[in-house]
Amino acid sequence: MLDQAFFNVYTKFKLHFYQEIFRRFQDREASLTTVETFAMETIQALGRPTINEFATFMRISPPNAAYKINSLVKKGYIRKVQSPEDRREYHLEVTQKYIDYYNISSAYITEVMDRIRHRFSPEDCSKLEEMISIVSRELMPEVQIPELQGPV
Structure with missing residues (x-):
C-alpha cells in the first residue's frame, strides 16, 4: 500500500508538470526538449557544477555534455561563469529564464x-x-x- 501511495503522489507531481509544459507548448512559450529539461533539472540540483562534474554525474562523455550545455546556453537557460580560482574552468548557472520555467x-x-x-x-x-x-x-x-x- 505504501509503495502504491508514494508512486501515485510522485506520478501526480510529474503529470501536473507535463500538463503545464504541454499547455505552454501550445502557446509556444516552452523551448526545452525532454532531454534538455532533464539536464537543466540536474544542473540546478548540482548547484553550479562544471561541465565535467555534470558529465560525470550524468555518466556521459565530456564532449557530449559540452554539446548539450552549448545548446542550453544558446537558448538562454544557463550561462557559463569562469572560475576566479582556475580560469580554465567554467561553472554552470541557471538563468532567470529557467527559474521561470x-x-x-x-x-x-x-x-x-x-x-x-x-x-x-x-x-x-x-x-x-x-x-x-x-x-x-x-x-x-x-x-x-x-x-x-x-x-x-
Missing part, C-alpha cells in the same frame, strides 16, 4: 504543501518532514547531490 513545477509543490499544512496537524507535518528528510539523506545513497533548496 522551473517554477511551473515548484509552484504546484508549494500549493500541495500548503494543502498538507491545512489538512494535517503540526505534529503530523513535522513527522512527515522528518520522514521525507530521512528518505532523502539516508535511503537514496545512489543520488549524491548538494542539499537541495526549496522552490525559488
